[in-house]
Each structure stands twice: as C-alpha cells, then as structure tokens.
Amino acid sequence: xxxxxxxxxxxxxxxxxxxxxxxxxxxxxxxxxxxxxxxxxxxxxxxxxxxxxxxxxxxxxxxxxxxxxxxxxxxxxxxxxxxxxxxxxxxxxxxxxxxxxxxxxxxxxxxxxxxxxxxxxxxxxxxxxxxxxxxxxxxxxxxxxxxxxxxxxxxxxxxxxxxxxxxxxxxxxxxxxxxxxxxxxxxxxxxxxxxxxxxxxxxxxxxxxxxxxxxxxxxxxxxxxxxxxxxxxxxxxxxxxxxxxxxxxxxxxxxxxxxxxxxxxxxxxxxxxxxxxxxxxxxxxxxxxxxxxxxxxxxxxxxxxxxxxxxxxxxxxxxxxxxxxxxxxxxxxxxxxxxxxxxxxxxxxxxxxxxxxxxxxxxxxxxxxxxxxxxxxxxxxxxxxxxxxxxxxxxxxxxxxxxxxxxxxxxxxxxxxxxxxxxxxxxxxxxxxxxxxxxxxxxxxxxxxxxxxxxxxxxxxxxxxxxxxxxxxxxxxxxxxxxxxxxxxxxxxxxxxx
Numbered sequence: 001x002x003x004x005x006x007x008x009x010x011x012x013x014x015x016x017x018x019x020x021x022x023x024x025x026x027x028x029x030x031x032x033x034x035x036x037x038x039x040x041x042x043x044x045x046x047x048x049x050x051x052x053x054x055x056x057x058x059x060x061x062x063x064x065x066x067x068x069x070x071x072x073x074x075x076x077x078x079x080x081x082x083x084x085x086x087x088x089x090x091x092x093x094x095x096x097x098x099x100x101x102x103x104x105x106x107x108x109x110x111x112x113x114x115x116x117x118x119x120x121x122x123x124x125x126x127x128x129x130x131x132x133x134x135x136x137x138x139x140x141x142x143x144x145x146x147x148x149x150x151x152x153x154x155x156x157x158x159x160x161x162x163x164x165x166x167x168x169x170x171x172x173x174x175x176x177x178x179x180x181x182x183x184x185x186x187x188x189x190x191x192x193x194x195x196x197x198x199x200x201x202x203x204x205x206x207x208x209x210x211x212x213x214x215x216x217x218x219x220x221x222x223x224x225x226x227x228x229x230x231x232x233x234x235x236x237x238x239x240x241x242x243x244x245x246x247x248x249x250x251x252x253x254x255x256x257x258x259x260x261x262x263x264x265x266x267x268x269x270x271x272x273x274x275x276x277x278x279x280x281x282x283x284x285x286x287x288x289x290x291x292x293x294x295x296x297x298x299x300x301x302x303x304x305x306x307x308x309x310x311x312x313x314x315x316x317x318x319x320x321x322x323x324x325x326x327x328x329x330x331x332x333x334x335x336x337x338x339x340x341x342x343x344x345x346x347x348x349x350x351x352x353x354x355x356x357x358x359x360x361x362x363x364x365x366x367x368x369x370x371x372x373x374x375x376x377x378x379x380x381x382x383x384x385x386x387x388x389x390x391x392x393x394x395x396x397x398x399x400x401x402x403x404x405x406x407x408x409x410x411x412x413x414x415x416x417x418x419x420x421x422x423x424x425x426x427x428x429x430x431x432x433x434x435x436x437x438x439x440x441x442x443x444x445x446x447x448x449x450x451x452x453x454x455x456x457x458x459x460x461x462x463x464x465x466x467x468x469x470x471x472x473x474x475x476x477x478x479x480x481x482x483x484x485x486x487x488x489x490x491x492x493x494x495x496x497x498x
Contacts, residue, residue: 003246006253008084011105022088022249025107029057030084034110035064036133037125037166039159041076041112043235045137047259049187051089052279054108062278064132065110067125071138071159077112079254085109088253090245092366093260099365100261103249115162119155122162126169129180132276136163136197137187137229145200151208160200167201167222168210176213181221183276185267187229191295194268198224223273226291230264230298233257234367262361266294293348296388301342301351302358304385308407309334310374311414315485321369325362329489335359336493337403345392375414379425379458382411387459390466400469406492409476410485412452428458442478449474 004010011017012027036053038045049066056062065085070077080087086109091102113121125131136142138159149161156162163184174180186193198218205214236242236256246252263284267277268291274280280287286294306321312333313324324330343355386404393401415429432452433440440448453473454464464470479488 003250003252006083006086006088006105006251008086010251011086011107021103023102023104025054025058025105029107032057032063032065032108032110033130034067034125034128035062035130036066036135037122037131038066038068039071039115039134039136039162040138041068041070041074041080042137043257044229044231044233045135045187046087046106046255046257047089047233047235048229048231048263048265049135049137050106050108051104051259051263052265052282052285054104054106055282056279057108059282061281062108064130064278065108066133066135067110068112069115069122069162070112071115071155071162073116076255077114080109080112083253083255085111087255087257088249090256090258091261092258093262093364094360095261097360115155122155123166123169126166127173129174131170131182132278134163134166134182134184135187136185143186143188143190143193143197143200145203147207149204151204151210160197161204163197164201164204164208164210167218168205168214171214171217172211176211176217178217178221181217181223183273184222184224185227186224187227189229192226194224194226223269223276225273226268228264228266228291228295228298230266230302231262232260232361232364232367232369234259258366260361260364260367262357264294264298266291293346297346297348297351297354299385300346300389301338301355302361303381304342304389305334305338305358305362306374307378307381307385308337308404310371310378312407312410312485312489314371314375315410315414315417316489318371320371321362321374322365322367324371325359329486329493332493333403333406333489334362337401337407341393341401341403342389345389345396375423377423377425378411378414379423379429382408383459387461387463390463390469391461394466394469398467400466400472402472402492405469405472406476406489409449409473409480412448412473412477413480413485425458428455440481442474445477445481446471446474449477 008030017024053062053066087106089104089106091100093100115122142159146158146161149156149158151165156165186197202215237258242256245256265284266286269287274287279285309324309330313330316327316330318324318327318330338355343351390401390404415426416433432448449470450464453470454462456462476488479491
C-alpha cells in the first residue's frame with residue numbers, strides 16, 4: 001500500500017492530530033507569522049535550530065515561523081515546498097546512558113526560497129516588520145570576504161554579501177529605525193563567528209558605498225553574537241533506512257532528519273540580548289558573557305578526545321567511534337584520556353558532566369561515525385585540539401600526560417604506515433622518520449621523538465620542552481615497534497603486568 005506524503009493536509013487531519021507516537025504540531029501553529037529567516041536548508045539547521053523554534057512555539061514563547069533560504073541548488077527548497085515546510089525530526093541516541101527514540105513533526109517552517117531563483121522574494125522578507133531573527137550555517141568557508149561581490153547581483157555571490165544586501169534592504173525600508181533591527185545568529189563552527197561576520201558586513205557596506213547610516217544601524221540595532229553549536233545531526237538516513245522509518249511512521253518524508261539527543265547552543269550576550277531570544281530558557285541553551293570557555297571545552301573534550309583515540313583505534317582494527325568505545329583496550333584508553341588528563345585541564349563550568357555526555361555520545365548506537373573520516377587533516381587537529389591540553393596538563397601537574405603521549409606516539413605510527421593521506425602536513429611529520437620503522441632502535445626512536453616534539457612549526461609550541469613528554473612518546477614508540485600497537489596499549493593500561 002502506498003504511503004501518503006507528509007504535508008499540511010495530513011498533519012491537520014483528525015487521525016494525525018490524535019497520534020501519540022509522534023509529536024504533532026497543533027493546526028494553529030502552522031499559521032503563525034514569519035519572524036525569522038535562515039540562510040541554509042541543510043540537515044544541521046533542520047536538526048538544531050528548528051527544534052528550538054518549534055519548542056518555543058509550542059510553549060507560546062516565539063509565536064513565529066522561519067523562512068529558509070537555499071543557495072546551493074540542492075533542491076531542498078522545492079521538497080520543503082512540496083511538504084508545506086513540514087518534516088520529521090527523529091531524535092536517536094543516549095541520554096544519561098538510557099536510549100532515546102523520539103519522533104516529532106517540525107511545524108515552524110513557513111516556506112523555503114531559492115536565493116538564485118527567488119531573490120526578490122528573499123528581499124521581500126527583509127521588509128517584513130515582524131522579522132526578529134536571522135540564522136545561518138554556510139560551512140566554515142562561508143564566512144569570507146568575496147572582493148568581487150556586488151550589491152546589484154541577484155543574488156550576491158557570497159553568504160555575507162547576501163546578508164549585507166538583505167539587511168540593507170531592511171534598513172532602507174524602515175529608515176534605519178533601531179527598533180527594526182534583527183539578531184543575527186551564525187551557526188558556523190569557527191571561532192568568533194559573529195564578530196567575523198559583522199566585520200565582513202561592514203567591510204562590504206564600505207566597498208559598496210552604501211548609505212553611511214547603515215553601519216551605524218548595524219552597530220546599534222543588529223547584534224551579531226558569537227555562538228557555539230554542538231549536536232551531531234546525521235540528517236536524512238540512507239534509502240533503505242529511510243524506507244523503514246517511513247513504514248514505521250506511516251507516511252513519506254523526503255526530509256526526515258535524524259539527530260542525537262544531546263544539544264547545546266551557547267550564545268554570547270547579556271540580559272538585553274537574552275530578552276530578544278525567545279528560545280533562551282529552553283533546555284540546551286546557554287546565554288553567557290563569554291562563549292570562549294564553552295568552545296574550549298568542546299574543542300578539547302569532544303573533538304580532542306576523537307583526535308587522541310583515532311590513530312590507536314584504527315591500528316587496533318576499529319572502523320567506527322562506536323567500535324572504539326566498545327573495544328577492550330580503546331574504550332578504557334578513551335575514558336582515561338578524557339577523565340584523567342583532559343577534564344583536569346579545563347575551567348569551564350560543568351566539565352565533568354559534559355565529559356560524561358561526550359562518552360554517551362561516542363557510544364550512540366544510532367550514529368555511524370567513521371574513524372577514517374575523523375582522521376582527515378589529523379596533524380592540524382592535533383595542533384588545535386590536543387597540544388593545548390598537553391601544555392596545560394604539564395603546567396598544572398608538572399609531568400607529561402601519559403595517555404596523550406601514547407595517542408601522540410600512535411599518531412606517528414599511523415602516519416609512518418602511510419595512513420592519514422588526506423593530511424596536508426603529513427609529509428612534514430614523515431620527514432622526521434628517516435630510517436625504516438623496522439630498523440629503528442630505541443635510541444633512534446628517542447631522537448625521532450625529540451625532533452618531532454620539538455618542531456614548533458607543526459604544533460605552534462615546543463612539545464620537547466614539556467617535562468617528560470618526548471621521553472614518554474619515545475618509550476611508547478619503542479614498545480609499539482617491538483610488540484605492536486595493541487600490546488603496547490595493553491602495557492600502557494596495565495603497567496604492573498607489563
């Protein structure tokens with residue numbers, strides 16, 4: 001039997017409204033005014049921003065809907081149109097170690113527009129007096145200054161160009177009235193994302209010779225807070241899994257979006273900004289004067305723990321994060337690195353609780369996170385995510401962190417064996433090896449460890465100056481060469497038995 005498509009008629013039907021296995025939006029929520037615009041239609045925003053707005057609507061806090069703007073030609077804008085802006089959020093994961101499986105129809109999207117084909121309609125949204133919020137997620141390379149962009153293009157080429165033209169349209173429409181400003185919330189995973197986006201908008205305004213009042217209006221009425229977003233959103237599942245999910249739901253949904261249970265939205269701002277965010281009091285949202293400690297916590301705990309375990313896990317035969325967490329050697333190694341060496345170096349509030357949540361997320365049976373995918377550009381990831389923890393641990397405790405030293409040694413072997421090919425700096429590390437791995441004696445490995453650790457060009461710091469770190473790396477390398485990585489890890493975890 002053919003399944004019906006997800007659309008407004010289906011959701012408003014008496015049978016659908018009576019369902020208890022799926023969270024269903026009340027019909028009146030589908031007629032709320034448009035009060036937000038979103039540059040991007042991808043899985044992350046659908047699984048992160050929209051759930052907050054949807055919950056705020058159900059709680060009577062926002063009473064608005066969002067217009068999505070697509071720029072990549074993905075066709076998602078057309079699919080959203082076919083489904084009347086509706087799609088299913090499927091939350092799958094662990095919460096406090098307990099499995100979570102929840103389905104909810106998101107009803108806060110009014111429509112989706114193509115920036116390429118419907119730019120005039122996008123600009124019409126800027127003239128909407130009820131508009132309050134603007135979101136974006138255009139990847140890390142999206143917040144860049146395109147010197148060849150122009151305001152009369154339809155649309156401007158870059159995301160900052162589109163946003164500048166959009167905001168200028170609004171400023172002109174309302175004669176630069178500060179009361180008509182909007183809050184711009186970039187969700188790109190780059191440091192100081194709000195500050196950087198605002199700087200580019202102002203730079204474009206000057207290049208384009210826009211009315212000088214525009215820059216003053218931006219400064220007084222359009223906050224660009226820095227943010228940190230944290231949720232794993234695998235998105236729409238593969239075809240076979242999607243068919244199974246649709247059979248369970250009883251309807252077709254081409255944009256069914258899978259997300260983990262954990263979520264965190266940190267927004268840098270004061271109480272005045274909080275008052276402008278209708279979702280500020282929802283679980284998972286933090287408004288703070290400084291987002292930096294939260295960013296440091298995420299980068300060094302979630303991303304850093306990934307980076308530490310990946311080479312050893314691959315060399316022990318694991319393919320996914322889930323396999324690594326359940327491995328008899330990698331699992332304890334991960335927990336030791338996290339709880340004994342990473343957490344003690346952080347000052348952000350709730351670090352212990354966050355660490356436990358990260359370990360739960362790594363053990364999520366519903367997410368297949370390939371270790372080789374995480375290994376991309378691994379050398380730079382070690383520099384950004386792990387080296388600061390090594391330095392801070394030594395500063396606080398006067399000795400080298402042993403788990404991180406083991407992970408660093410495994411990373412060197414990982415590259416020596418020809419792994420990590422998608423790494424722009426891998427050859428700089430391999431150049432330190434010189435002689436073949438099989439021919440390297442302990443003295444040669446000690447020289448290697450000192451040379452690599454002391455290469456500040458790679459790490460942005462001299463790891464050779466960290467007390468005992470190069471010696472620990474050398475000792476782990478010697479055992480890995482002699483006994484293999486799994487046996488070396490066994491000896492690291494159980495030194496008394498070695």
